[in-house]
Amino acid sequence: MIILVLFIIWNSIHLGYRYQKEVYYAERGILPMTLILSNQEKIDSLASILSNFPFIESIITESDNALISKLIEIYDLEYAREILESYHLPGVITLYFNGNLFDNDQKILLENSILKLYSGIIINFNEEHWTITQHKIELLDKLYLYANVFYVVLFLFITIFLRIHFEYKKDEYWRIYKLSGGQINLRKRSYAIDSSLILFIPYLVALLLFFLAFYLKYLPFFPEIRLLGAEFVTLLLSTVVSGLIVGYRIR
């Protein structure tokens, strides 16, 4: 039961981390990048090149004619259409990103690629908001790492301590059992069965609970397989260490 609770807490940490990260990714994704070009003819070719970047979710291009129409519509400037059309307005490309894929390295790569293609281009991006979001993500990653390291230590400490404690408590029973004429190997067998149950039952029950919660849509995500694997390995380690510590008693 205690191990089951420990697993549920641990998986909740994973899910909490993932949920928060998705929020930050979404924050990162809603920041558009605006490219302003004086050369109208290059808008389409640049948009075509940019569409090859997997982290760009959508591209909106706007030519000078479209911009003029937009200005007239927004500010009701129909009377000034002729004046506006006499000006040569720049073209605008607005890029929207997939927050999960668009990180710092991708941003630098994108900016360098754009400037390499069209040196006169103006890149408009909310750097301050981007930096804050990036900082939040880095902090979250660090916290998650520390939380996991701490939790692994805590998990090992609790599970090993409890196993040793309960095994020591059974010492008197097994001593009397042996002296009463009971089978000498039974303690060893009983320990092996207990270990198998402790190893599999809480783990599988926790998995089932999370799967059900995910299947019934109470949870937006299911814990990643590699994390579940790490949890199992930790419990296996705890079982092995406990076995080494109490091994001489169960012989």
Add this chain to the structure above:
Amino acid sequence: MLRIEKFNLNIKKELLLSIDELMLESGRKINIIANNNNGKSIFLKTIHGDFKKYDGNISITEKSPAIFKKRKKSILLETVPHLLPEETVWNNLILPFRNLTLRQKQKITDLCRTAELNEKIDHKVRYVSYSEQKFLELIRAVVQLPYLLLLDDFDIYFDRMNAQKAGIICDYAVNNGTTIIAATKKKIDDFDLYYRIHLKKLLQV
């Protein structure tokens, strides 16, 4: 058959007990008589396999070795009872049995009746008397029908009346091929063979 040959038991390099040869057939009741500090308890522990620092040879053999797959070689009842005080008398009685057969259950009940323990079957062991605890241990051991049943200080925990009841309980095992070796300070009745430890030697009386 219990066979002991050229046996020397030394404690701190000093000889405590010596046996040239001792052979005991199955289904016998043997009483070993000795005063304190003559090594009778250690001798029983040695036969049981709990004390290994001795010279010579102790072997428990049968024509068919398969008999030991079904039966324990020996059970030793020491002076202090080995019981779970917070468990009931019944739970202590059935402690060594993983799969208690109906026959064993019936036999335990019968022997408890003999020992007048049947009314306290649901009592916690800590609330029953010392001699009742010893009866409990004896019944538990007897029902398992070990090849050897070793009883240390048999006369300490059973008075004459209780010794008679204990004798009846022991007879069940003896009739089923168990050899009983009881170590006492004084000679007790109804045993087949009597041995005395005298001048550090085990001699038949």
